[in-house]
Amino acid sequence: MSPRIGPHLLSIDDLDRAGIERILDTAESFAEVSGREIKKVPALRGRTIVNLFYEASTRTSSSFELAAKRLSADVVSIRSAGSSVEKGESLKDTVHTLSAYDPAAIVIRSPHAGAAGLVARWTAAAVINAGDGKHEHPTQALLDTFTLRRRLGRLDGVSIWIVGDVLHSRVARSNILAFRRMGAAVTVCGPPTLIPREIEALGATATTSLRRLGQADVVYVLRMQHERMRDAYVPSLREYAERYQINSARLAPGQLLMHPGPVNRGVELSAEVIDSPQALIGAQVKAGVAVRMAVLYELLAGSPPLAVAA
Amino acid sequence: MTDEAMTGDPRTDDAMSDDRMSDDAMSDGGMTDDARLAGGLSRRAAPPAQLLIRGAHLLDPRTGLDGPHDLLVRDGRIAELGAPGSLPAPAGVEVLDGEGLHVFPGFVDGHVHLRTPGQEYKEDLDSGTAAAAAGGFCAVVAMPNTDPVLDQASTLRALHERARAQARVPVGFLAAITRALEGRELTEMAALADAGALGFTDDGRPVACAGLLRRALQYQRLCGGVIALHEEDPSLSRDGVMHEGAVSARLGMAGIPSVSESTMIARDAALARYEDARVHFLHLSAAESVEALEAARRAGAAVSGEVTPHHLTLTDECVRSLDSRFKVNPPLRAERDRRALIDGLRSGVIDCIATDHAPHARHEKEVPFEEAAMGSTGLETAFAALYSELVRPGILELALVVERLSAGGAIYGLPTPRIAPDAPANLAVVDLRRSFEVGADGYVSRAENCAFHGRRLHGRVVLTLAAGAVAFRERVLMAAVAPR
Numbered sequence: 001m002s003p004r005i006g007p008h009l010l011s012i013d014d015l016d017r018a019g020i021e022r023i024l025d026t027a028e029s030f031a032e033v034s035g036r037e038i039k040k041v042p043a044l045r046g047r048t049i050v051n052l053f054y055e056a057s058t059r060t061s062s063s064f065e066l067a068a069k070r071l072s073a074d075v076v077s078i079r080s081a082g083s084s085v086e087k088g089e090s091l092k093d094t095v096h097t098l099s100a101y102d103p104a105a106i107v108i109r110s111p112h113a114g115a116a117g118l119v120a121r122w123t124a125a126a127v128i129n130a131g132d133g134k135h136e137h138p139t140q141a142l143l144d145t146f147t148l149r150r151r152l153g154r155l156d157g158v159s160i161w162i163v164g165d166v167l168h169s170r171v172a173r174s175n176i177l178a179f180r181r182m183g184a185a186v187t188v189c190g191p192p193t194l195i196p197r198e199i200e201a202l203g204a205t206a207t208t209s210l211r212r213l214g215q216a217d218v219v220y221v222l223r224m225q226h227e228r229m230r231d232a233y234v235p236s237l238r239e240y241a242e243r244y245q246i247n248s249a250r251l252a253p254g255q256l257l258m259h260p261g262p263v264n265r266g267v268e269l270s271a272e273v274i275d276s277p278q279a280l281i282g283a284q285v286k287a288g289v290a291v292r293m294a295v296l297y298e299l300l301a302g303s304p305p306l307a308v309a310a
Numbered sequence: 311m312t313d314e315a316m317t318g319d320p321r322t323d324d325a326m327s328d329d330r331m332s333d334d335a336m337s338d339g340g341m342t343d344d345a346r347l348a349g350g351l352s353r354r355a356a357p358p359a360q361l362l363i364r365g366a367h368l369l370d371p372r373t374g375l376d377g378p379h380d381l382l383v384r385d386g387r388i389a390e391l392g393a394p395g396s397l398p399a400p401a402g403v404e405v406l407d408g409e410g411l412h413v414f415p416g417f418v419d420g421h422v423h424l425r426t427p428g429q430e431y432k433e434d435l436d437s438g439t440a441a442a443a444a445g446g447f448c449a450v451v452a453m454p455n456t457d458p459v460l461d462q463a464s465t466l467r468a469l470h471e472r473a474r475a476q477a478r479v480p481v482g483f484l485a486a487i488t489r490a491l492e493g494r495e496l497t498e499m500a501a502l503a504d505a506g507a508l509g510f511t512d513d514g515r516p517v518a519c520a521g522l523l524r525r526a527l528q529y530q531r532l533c534g535g536v537i538a539l540h541e542e543d544p545s546l547s548r549d550g551v552m553h554e555g556a557v558s559a560r561l562g563m564a565g566i567p568s569v570s571e572s573t574m575i576a577r578d579a580a581l582a583r584y585e586d587a588r589v590h591f592l593h594l595s596a597a598e599s600v601e602a603l604e605a606a607r608r609a610g611a612a613v614s615g616e617v618t619p620h621h622l623t624l625t626d627e628c629v630r631s632l633d634s635r636f637k638v639n640p641p642l643r644a645e646r647d648r649r650a651l652i653d654g655l656r657s658g659v660i661d662c663i664a665t666d667h668a669p670h671a672r673h674e675k676e677v678p679f680e681e682a683a684m685g686s687t688g689l690e691t692a693f694a695a696l697y698s699e700l701v702r703p704g705i706l707e708l709a710l711v712v713e714r715l716s717a718g719g720a721i722y723g724l725p726t727p728r729i730a731p732d733a734p735a736n737l738a739v740v741d742l743r744r745s746f747e748v749g750a751d752g753y754v755s756r757a758e759n760c761a762f763h764g765r766r767l768h769g770r771v772v773l774t775l776a777a778g779a780v781a782f783r784e785r786v787l788m789a790a791v792a793p794r
Contacts, residue, residue: 112678114632134562
């Protein structure tokens with residue numbers, strides 16, 4: 001059976017395991033390209049890719065832009081500030097306007113769940129979800145899976161703990177789905193106010209205690225957002241850090257540490273573990289470009305497996 | 311009082327003599343045409359129906375009628391019932407072959423949003439009542455969350471005036487409990503009652519402050535009128551957009567917990583008991599709410615409850631699609647909630663079915679789910695949805711669904727339609743054999759935000775008589791007029 005990919009990437013649910021593996025394999029080839037002096041291939045020459053970002057983003061938007069450029073595509077990047085979006089144009093009208101440029105793909109980041117899915121209904125372009133509300137962030141999950149597969153060879157049977165604010169995290173949702181699909185066992189851990197009811201339905205085990213963190217092969221820490229504290233989801237960041245911060249006392253030797261960034265030093269992670277060799281945070285960022293190149297390539301350049309000429 | 315005024319009166323309450331009814335109709339503002347109906351209902355003038363339906367299956371759970379009969383309507387009243395084929399057609403009476411059709415007492419929807427005044431781009435009195443008639447409803451009660459809010463007697467009088475020009479079925483109105491629905495000051499409830507308010511509600515919002523609601527319940531002793539409550543504790547529902555459960559966990563959208571509704575029902579039932587007041591709980595959605603209502607009844611509180619067709623037939627699983635048609639308030643909940651609502655309807659804990667028909671313009675729904683307006687239209691699909699999803703699979707009896715669909719007016723003291731000689735003709739004629747795809751031929755409502763859009767449903771309303779007049783007739787319906 002051929003891998004299932006696309007026609008859009010709105011959710012990890014748009015990929016089966018073979019589809020994920022295919023993208024990761026392609027990303028390996030592009031990682032090799034990224035090691036060259038000329039980091040560019042002509043795969044998408046003459047195609048247009050629109051990046052539509054309704055939310056602040058540094059690493060996701062820059063890595064999508066770079067990925068498109070390294071595939072030789074023409075790139076238009078639109079941020080909500082200073083655009084017609086700010087003038088109250090509806091998402092539908094914006095998408096219709098941009099579709100007039102006949103883009104091959106629209107990459108969208110939105111504060112609202114399902115925005116990417118709506119865009120897919122309104123355009124002929126392939127739509128890639130770069131984060132929709134607290135719903136999903138599938139390319140983050142793919143680059144995390146890529147990073148782990150590179151390090152461990154495979155994810156089957158690996159125990160991954162996702163620690164922190166699961167309630168508000170699109171990364172957590174996409175990663176639970178991707179890690180499970182790749183054969184890992186996933187546990188989510190955080191304060192009871194930040195673990196959604198019935199999260200087990202996604203295939204994860206839920207706990208509010210780090211007591212059994214020792215069983216984890218990988219500790220994936222989520223960003224704690226300061227506004228959550230104002231909303232009284234936790235009484236104070238100090239109390240949060242005391243209970244849930246991953247530091248050298250809690251991280252066992254041999255465990256791998258991941259974080260989607262940007263890190264709040266001293267809150268969810270202590271400085272020493274961020275800088276330890278167990279941390280894969282730098283590798284995650286680096287994987288971003290190759291994986292997003294692979295996603296664009298697989299959605300746009302079609303079926304035959306990539307052979308990157310040396 | 312003329313006969314016309316009486317035919318326009320949907321009351322069938324046996325306790326009321328015809329004389330009383332005409333007095334009521336006459337007493338209010340000196341109206342002499344049949345557009346001004348007794349009991350706080352208004353609709354535009356319409357000629358009384360002259361109709362013979364031959365051999366249709368008549369079903370009226372309240373009278374025990376359940377079988378094929380001829381039914382003659384003269385001058386807007388049910389004149390005679392007879393064995394199939396037994397009634398001759400008087401001159402000038404339209405004859406309809408009812409073979410294979412069902413005739414029910416007209417449905418009464420105690421909960422619709424007609425968006426007038428101020429939001430006519432969503433719906434108006436004409437389009438909304440046309441949708442009601444197309445769904446077999448012979449009377450509807452509209453909510454006051456309009457623009458401006460229905461919180462002043464002058465606004466309510468103007469609205470009745472407009473209904474007398476535009477409404478295709480009789481419409482009654484609830485007025486707001488608090489000014490501008492802000493939950494801070496009571497409206498002039500007594501003046502609103504005098505202007506024809508059937509009751510009071512801040513629907514769309516809860517009365518969060520218990521002390522303020524208590525004052526309204528006390529004031530009810532002065533002005534009468536049922537107080538209808540949208541139950542939701544805002545400190546629990548917060549910025550929620552859907553039911554809190556496995557699906558909201560998957561989608562990452564803020565959830566509205568079931569207890570945000572049920573705890574308010576328990577609170578307000580206790581207040582109603584303490585003040586000896588009469589309250590009605592709008593659109594129940596959760597299993598815990600059914601339990602709270604049942605407990606309140608057992609304790610002797612004067613409470614009632616309603617449920618919508620969408621909460622009886624759909625669950626939060628629909629929301630996985632992120633289709634904003636499924637964004638309603640209260641939210642579609644889990645399967646266990648849906649089952650509890652069905653059980654509550656069957657046992658009688660829940661008194662009636664109401665649609666909460668909530669039309670919105672396309673641009674208010676064609677946005678991401680979290681941004682979309684809350685609500686689904688429901689008038690045109692209510693019967694078919696219930697018949698298809700609950701009666702055909704054998705979950706509820708047809709008679710029970712018909713009974714609960716026609717029970718909404720009684721909550722507000724309106725007469726309940728009956729199929730009985732001398733009763734005003736309030737009838738829904740339905741072809742149970744016919745199916746249709748919802749929305750495939752558009753909607754009668756101005757809005758298209760129907761949670762059942764695209765579904766194939768069984769049970770097509772083909773003719774509706776409201777207060778003695780034909781309010782809806784499907785175009786393909788064949789009829790012959792007997793020569794004069």
